[in-house]
Amino acid sequence: GPTLDAVKGRGFVQCGVNAGLPGFGNPDSSGNWTGLDVDYCRAVAVALFNDPNKVKFTPLSAQQRFPAIQSGEVDLLSRNTTVTLTRDTSVGLNFAPVTYYDGQGFMVNKKLGVKSAKELNGATVCVQAGTTTELNLADYFRTNNMSYNPVVIESNDEVNAAYFAGRCDVLTTDASGLAGTRAGVAPVPDDHIILPEIISKEPLAPAVRHGDDQWFDVVKWTVYATIQAEEMGITSKNVDEFVNSKNPEIQRILGTSPGMGKALGLDEKWAYNIIKTMGNYGEIFERNVGTKTPLKLERGLNALWTNGGLQYAMPIR
Amino acid sequence: MAQTAGAARSFPKGEAIIQCQGVHKWYGEFHVLKNIDLSVAKGERIVICGPSGSGKSTMIRCLNRLEEHQKGSIVVDGIELTGNLKNIELVRREVGMVFQHFNLFPHLTVLENCTLAPIWVRKKPKAEAEEMAMRYLKRVRIAEQAHKYPGQLSGGQQQRVAIARSLCMSPKVMLFDEPTSALDPEMVKEVLDVMIGLAEDGMTMLCVTHEMGFAKSVADRVIFMDRGEIVEQNTPNEFFNHPQSDRTKLFLSQILNH
Amino acid sequence: MAQTAGAARSFPKGEAIIQCQGVHKWYGEFHVLKNIDLSVAKGERIVICGPSGSGKSTMIRCLNRLEEHQKGSIVVDGIELTGNLKNIELVRREVGMVFQHFNLFPHLTVLENCTLAPIWVRKKPKAEAEEMAMRYLKRVRIAEQAHKYPGQLSGGQQQRVAIARSLCMSPKVMLFDEPTSALDPEMVKEVLDVMIGLAEDGMTMLCVTHEMGFAKSVADRVIFMDRGEIVEQNTPNEFFNHPQSDRTKLFLSQILNH
Amino acid sequence: MTDNVHTGNVPTGSIPDERPPSNTVGPVAWLRNNLFNTWYNALLTILIAWLLFKAIPPLLDWLIFSANSFGTPPQVCRQEGGACWTFVSEKLRFVMFGTFPYDEQWRPLITIVIIIALVLASCDRRFWKPWLALVWIAGLTAVGVLMWGGVLGLTYVENTLWGGLPLTLMLSVVGLSVAFPASVLLALGRRSQLPAIRVISVTYIELIRGVPLISLLFMASVMFPLFLPTGVNFDKLLRAQIAFIMFAAAYMAEAIRGGLQAIPKGQYEAADALGLNYWQAMGKIILPQALAISIPPLVNTFISFFKDTSLVIIIGLYDLLGTAKAALSDPAWRGFYREAYLFIGVIYWVFCYSMSKYSQKLERDLRRGHRR
Amino acid sequence: MASETRDTARPSAPGGVSFSLSDPTVRAVFYQVLVVGIVIAVGWFLIHNTLDNLSKRSIATGFGFLDREASFGIGESLIDYHPRDSYGRAFLVGVLNTLKVSIIGVVLATVLGTLIGVARLSSNWLIAKLASTYVEIVRNIPPLLQLFFWYALVSESMPPVRQALNPIPGVFLSQRGLFVPVPSADPVWGTMGFALAIAVIGVIFLRRWAKARQERTGQPFPIGSASLGLLIGLPLIAYIAGGAPTALDVPKLQGFNFVGGVVLTPEFFAILVGLVVYTAAFIAEVVRSGILAVNWGQTEAARALGIDSGKTLRLVVLPQALRVIVPPLTSQYLNLTKNSSLALAIGYPDLVSIANTTLNQTGQAIEGVAMIMGTYLVISLGISIFMNWYNKRIALVER
Ligand SMILES: Nc1ncnc2c1ncn2[C@@H]1O[C@H](COP(=O)(O)OP(=O)(O)OP(=O)(O)O)[C@@H](O)[C@H]1O
Ligand SMILES: Nc1ncnc2c1ncn2[C@@H]1O[C@H](COP(=O)(O)OP(=O)(O)OP(=O)(O)O)[C@@H](O)[C@H]1O
Numbered sequence A: 001g002p003t004l005d006a007v008k009g010r011g012f013v014q015c016g017v018n019a020g021l022p023g024f025g026n027p028d029s030s031g032n033w034t035g036l037d038v039d040y041c042r043a044v045a046v047a048l049f050n051d052p053n054k055v056k057f058t059p060l061s062a063q064q065r066f067p068a069i070q071s072g073e074v075d076l077l078s079r080n081t082t083v084t085l086t087r088d089t090s091v092g093l094n095f096a097p098v099t100y101y102d103g104q105g106f107m108v109n110k111k112l113g114v115k116s117a118k119e120l121n122g123a124t125v126c127v128q129a130g131t132t133t134e135l136n137l138a139d140y141f142r143t144n145n146m147s148y149n150p151v152v153i154e155s156n157d158e159v160n161a162a163y164f165a166g167r168c169d170v171l172t173t174d175a176s177g178l179a180g181t182r183a184g185v186a187p188v189p190d191d192h193i194i195l196p197e198i199i200s201k202e203p204l205a206p207a208v209r210h211g212d213d214q215w216f217d218v219v220k221w222t223v224y225a226t227i228q229a230e231e232m233g234i235t236s237k238n239v240d241e242f243v244n245s246k247n248p249e250i251q252r253i254l255g256t257s258p259g260m261g262k263a264l265g266l267d268e269k270w271a272y273n274i275i276k277t278m279g280n281y282g283e284i285f286e287r288n289v290g291t292k293t294p295l296k297l298e299r300g301l302n303a304l305w306t307n308g309g310l311q312y313a314m315p316i317r
Numbered sequence B, C: 001m002a003q004t005a006g007a008a009r010s011f012p013k014g015e016a017i018i019q020c021q022g023v024h025k026w027y028g029e030f031h032v033l034k035n036i037d038l039s040v041a042k043g044e045r046i047v048i049c050g051p052s053g054s055g056k057s058t059m060i061r062c063l064n065r066l067e068e069h070q071k072g073s074i075v076v077d078g079i080e081l082t083g084n085l086k087n088i089e090l091v092r093r094e095v096g097m098v099f100q101h102f103n104l105f106p107h108l109t110v111l112e113n114c115t116l117a118p119i120w121v122r123k124k125p126k127a128e129a130e131e132m133a134m135r136y137l138k139r140v141r142i143a144e145q146a147h148k149y150p151g152q153l154s155g156g157q158q159q160r161v162a163i164a165r166s167l168c169m170s171p172k173v174m175l176f177d178e179p180t181s182a183l184d185p186e187m188v189k190e191v192l193d194v195m196i197g198l199a200e201d202g203m204t205m206l207c208v209t210h211e212m213g214f215a216k217s218v219a220d221r222v223i224f225m226d227r228g229e230i231v232e233q234n235t236p237n238e239f240f241n242h243p244q245s246d247r248t249k250l251f252l253s254q255i256l257n258h
Numbered sequence D: 001m002t003d004n005v006h007t008g009n010v011p012t013g014s015i016p017d018e019r020p021p022s023n024t025v026g027p028v029a030w031l032r033n034n035l036f037n038t039w040y041n042a043l044l045t046i047l048i049a050w051l052l053f054k055a056i057p058p059l060l061d062w063l064i065f066s067a068n069s070f071g072t073p074p075q076v077c078r079q080e081g082g083a084c085w086t087f088v089s090e091k092l093r094f095v096m097f098g099t100f101p102y103d104e105q106w107r108p109l110i111t112i113v114i115i116i117a118l119v120l121a122s123c124d125r126r127f128w129k130p131w132l133a134l135v136w137i138a139g140l141t142a143v144g145v146l147m148w149g150g151v152l153g154l155t156y157v158e159n160t161l162w163g164g165l166p167l168t169l170m171l172s173v174v175g176l177s178v179a180f181p182a183s184v185l186l187a188l189g190r191r192s193q194l195p196a197i198r199v200i201s202v203t204y205i206e207l208i209r210g211v212p213l214i215s216l217l218f219m220a221s222v223m224f225p226l227f228l229p230t231g232v233n234f235d236k237l238l239r240a241q242i243a244f245i246m247f248a249a250a251y252m253a254e255a256i257r258g259g260l261q262a263i264p265k266g267q268y269e270a271a272d273a274l275g276l277n278y279w280q281a282m283g284k285i286i287l288p289q290a291l292a293i294s295i296p297p298l299v300n301t302f303i304s305f306f307k308d309t310s311l312v313i314i315i316g317l318y319d320l321l322g323t324a325k326a327a328l329s330d331p332a333w334r335g336f337y338r339e340a341y342l343f344i345g346v347i348y349w350v351f352c353y354s355m356s357k358y359s360q361k362l363e364r365d366l367r368r369g370h371r372r
Numbered sequence E: 001m002a003s004e005t006r007d008t009a010r011p012s013a014p015g016g017v018s019f020s021l022s023d024p025t026v027r028a029v030f031y032q033v034l035v036v037g038i039v040i041a042v043g044w045f046l047i048h049n050t051l052d053n054l055s056k057r058s059i060a061t062g063f064g065f066l067d068r069e070a071s072f073g074i075g076e077s078l079i080d081y082h083p084r085d086s087y088g089r090a091f092l093v094g095v096l097n098t099l100k101v102s103i104i105g106v107v108l109a110t111v112l113g114t115l116i117g118v119a120r121l122s123s124n125w126l127i128a129k130l131a132s133t134y135v136e137i138v139r140n141i142p143p144l145l146q147l148f149f150w151y152a153l154v155s156e157s158m159p160p161v162r163q164a165l166n167p168i169p170g171v172f173l174s175q176r177g178l179f180v181p182v183p184s185a186d187p188v189w190g191t192m193g194f195a196l197a198i199a200v201i202g203v204i205f206l207r208r209w210a211k212a213r214q215e216r217t218g219q220p221f222p223i224g225s226a227s228l229g230l231l232i233g234l235p236l237i238a239y240i241a242g243g244a245p246t247a248l249d250v251p252k253l254q255g256f257n258f259v260g261g262v263v264l265t266p267e268f269f270a271i272l273v274g275l276v277v278y279t280a281a282f283i284a285e286v287v288r289s290g291i292l293a294v295n296w297g298q299t300e301a302a303r304a305l306g307i308d309s310g311k312t313l314r315l316v317v318l319p320q321a322l323r324v325i326v327p328p329l330t331s332q333y334l335n336l337t338k339n340s341s342l343a344l345a346i347g348y349p350d351l352v353s354i355a356n357t358t359l360n361q362t363g364q365a366i367e368g369v370a371m372i373m374g375t376y377l378v379i380s381l382g383i384s385i386f387m388n389w390y391n392k393r394i395a396l397v398e399r
């Protein structure tokens, strides 16, 4: 397909990411991009070129992301984007498997003494422009017969700044984002609490634009490969031990028995490379957002189906 | 004053409408007018000449307080010109002025130019003001242009309108500051003709001009200024034929040979 | 043509450098030039006069196609002026023009004004162009100002530079459009002197002017225009002393009495 | 005719000059004329003097006297009140150079110096010679080499990492130098005798001038590839630059058109009469004068253009304003926006103010050169 | 007397026709065809690519989305708006917000700019210097930076909503903005509005009558104070006649926020103050140069006629200065309107910000940007047409 050819010809992947969401897409103090979304960009680069650095990151605001992917400004949008029907159809996107199951939540200052989102009638809410968050917020207050004052600002930084300055009572975004903001941005993290209500389903997934199914396949199976690897216990540390495994399923994934790579138009070692350099889904999760990170997120819905979560890879065969 | 040649002559003969005594003026450090004594009788026609920069304009502009003098006294029509705004406005009503560059109001028609001051200063009804304006416009032979704008007229026509505009205030004195020097030669005559007509009607006039023909034919008195002082004043006849001071002679030799 | 008084006389005597035949021109609906027939011999000096608006400027501006004529033919130095840009450029090289308002290029020095066209149109080396320019500037007695800007010169000096600038293209014909009418009276003479010098050197000249002294002393022929037509043409002597048409007589009485 | 005007002995005046009365000159007279000439002016003077007296000491106090010295940690700053200049010293390099690799930041520094030197050199009218263009080409090449690297042993730096003052300067300087020739053509096009060319120029100019710059930037930053064949694309910085050029060209064309209109018809005629062709007449006669006349409006366009480079923050490029905001979003330093905005405000101001002063000087110079 | 040559009719076509490139008409046609060709080719290329790309990526096009439910909230709106309204209505809210800030901004900037421009010409040295300092500082700093500054200033230096400042009873100032009380609903307000309308009509007639009277008798009528009296007096009478109700809708802190009264939000405040302060500096320059452009001779001539300084300004100087001022003032108005799009950066829901959200929720990028540009073009065109009409009306008639 045209996108895949273009990427191959160019020698790197153009990936749209969040400009500043700790744990998902964020440049660290030395300017290196980090985060779960970022790691999936790298994983695709590894699948194609066996080099996690063959990616060029384009930081995008919520409002810029769809025009950017539509226009071809980026090949892959990995920017905590919620899968919705409109986006799949009229925006013209194809969503890869969900990399993070999220839900929208609220953060408030402890001093307000609010315990539940149901108590937020009349509150002023800071929200980023052009997100599903903005829509869910409206829906939630509508269904609960409450009113609110939105303060809608374009960039995430500005939204956070407005909230912490006291312009709003409530900050709303995906729960994972709230955790990141509280951990990384709040002047005093303990002054703020995240309310228990999760008001929406926010399955976050990488997306590509319509028109190149092969490229879509590459991205889709890159994600599945990491999940499948976790299911089988393959990690970046022990992957080499599995190379000689007799398990035909493992052989197929790691390319010991050929065929899968060719079908995707990739090197037979594609999955091996991904796991070796980026790790499996669990590793990526823990590294970026897990309990040992400032975000301190539990696996929850993002646990494997075998552990009662939702992460379920399609069979690689 | 002994210095002023011809000062011994008994000017003016009639009742004085303008009286300047010991008038001095400075621009910053620059002494422009030096001890000006001048008395103008009702109906008198005075031509002022002198080299460029000698203070002619400054002097007549002091007479309606467009410039402020710093020493001496100026009394016009019985009113002394001091800082008092009321007095100044009273004097300005009685003193008409025509400028070198016409200074018509470009956003008003000829007629409106003429009626503006009568309506707003003399508080005349519009109809009356217009009627009078048309009379004066006719007199300067430009009545048919009354509804044009100044920008549509030639220089000579504009200057005639400017004269009519001043006349509409029925002034007692008219000041002219080189009224023809910004005009094309063909237009000089039409303006001079109007001024001669005015003079014949007995208007008190002070006119800064280099048109010596005009001076000879209408002036009662010619005043020669140089470096801020009145050097000589005399009847035109005497002035042109028997200039007293060297400076006058030099000046006359220059302009008449030209 | 029988209509044109004096047309029976045998002008021009020599070889014709300019030939106009039945030239007409309109501005919109307004007929400015009517059936102009004119032939100018090499070395001839022609003065064109006539009331304002009679089409004098328009006529000579047609001769180097600053204005386009709509009917008739104009041949200059053997080249017919049509829409063809090549021809127009060729003609303009051979025809110098001096305007009422000088139209010097204010951003260039006097010398640069003079060398611009020789360098870019005649493709002369710079040194040669400058040398020639200095020669002509000397001739108009202004060489010492060569490195000043036009804005630093008086009107008379500027007009002399404008003449020198035209001469630098070594034109075969010079056109003058009221070259002295924008000048202060003191400066008229210096420009006329230069033009007289040119005439004495045998330059073919067409000059719109009201300086009748000039016409009398240098012109081979005086052309009188009115309302877009050539009303009369004759030697200066005849023209001034025995004007044929009434319009000419009226005109002469006006300008001479002024 | 004899030259009689300036000969002969000029007699001197008979009354000697006197000094003006003392109450009309000197400082007291100045005060009276400038501050207390009427009763309402006297009142206003007193009122304003009182306001200034109220406002200036606290301002100076915040700025200087009770300002915290360099090195005071932010927590202390917050308690002390006063300006916290540590913020500026701490974040100076980030604000100035953005995310350019820390150890390589001497490169953007030299870039700034080169660009400023180029601009200063071009300000001197003696240097307005053809070789100046060569110096510019050389200078901009050097800037490119320094910023990108990848040759001469310099490490390669992607332009997504550029930021701060070099980015601001490059966007405006490169933008203006490309937009300028384009705008001259547009201005000529708008005054062309050929209807089609005139219509196209007018449409372009009016269309661009009718919409806000940010909508153009937005289009350039995210929608541009839609307009190109699939797979063809330029880099984002370049596209922002193109948007700026399109924008600046339209505005500058209008400034130049004003100058063209001010050239008297006689100049065109004189050029024609000398036999110059269209391009010679334009290049040698009309444009030099028209551009000189257009300098004040042109410099005004330059100034507003320089200020407008700050809008790239909206499409995610880190120019000077972008880096300052990024520095402010550091949780440790949140709230020192007065210091941050004051600092970059001063930088912008110095550039713009010197430009406007320069244009005034140039205007005076040019006028003096041409007139008596 | 020689008979005149007959006026002949103008020939319809010029004489010789030739087809070389040095013939200007051929050349003109050639160049124009060339340029138009290039423009059409480039345009076709871009449009073709766009359509191609859109279809390849199966992106829906068209404006059908405008009828769909917007389902996002908007912070402030001049008309009733609810998330269940359509995208079209949301966009309209944005347009109205843009118009609101532009119109109020234009008025305030004109007033402030005129004051400062006149102050720069003041004979009071201190005022003149102060005004020029203002102009030099404000003009030379990017407007976006000034907006950020104003926004940060309100959101950081105002007290939190619980500790709102209460300078006048009923008026509250906090991070949520300025809340002021409005009179609560009462029939008397309607009557007062009616009385005001009558007063306006009365003033118009009074002016006519005064003018006619002056024309008749020459006596001017104190029209200014009389109109003012009428405009204030009539509604006041209506108010008292209606029982002089004093009930106010006073904002009260309720839950998270003040309820009641009207609010000036920080976002609106920041964008308005930012635009006004910035544009006023430019308008000041326009006004100053306009006044300076009126020849001093005009003032002298008026003075010499005995017209006092106030009337000189009103009757002679201002009418002429306006002609110089209006064209550059028009471009300042246009700039202010276009700069209102910077509202995006500080969260004021103007048309750009709402269109951006819309195009983001719907994916209709091209339509969205087209709507933004189209709306601005229409607004700009409207301002230009109005100002050009006004300029024509006051233009000087020249020879
Ligand atoms: N506003 C001013 N400030 C300073 N000096 C002035 C001012 N106006 C005039 N002068 C100087 O005062 C002197 C007299 O000027 P004035 O205009 O009265 O001369 P004038 O006799 O009318 O000359 P001209 O024939 O050129 O009009 C001149 O030297 C002039 O330079
Ligand atoms: N561009 C133009 N458009 C329309 N009419 C014009 C134009 N130029 C000149 N005319 C008219 O053509 C007529 C002839 O003008 P021209 O300038 O040739 O007269 P002239 O004899 O040179 O007069 P003057 O002595 O005033 O220079 C005049 O009536 C003038 O109004």
Ligand SMILES: [Mg+2]
Residues within 6 Å of the ligand: B056, B057, B058, B178
């Ligand atoms: Mg004078």
Ligand SMILES: [Mg+2]
Residues within 6 Å of the ligand: C056, C057, C058, C178
């Ligand atoms: Mg003429």
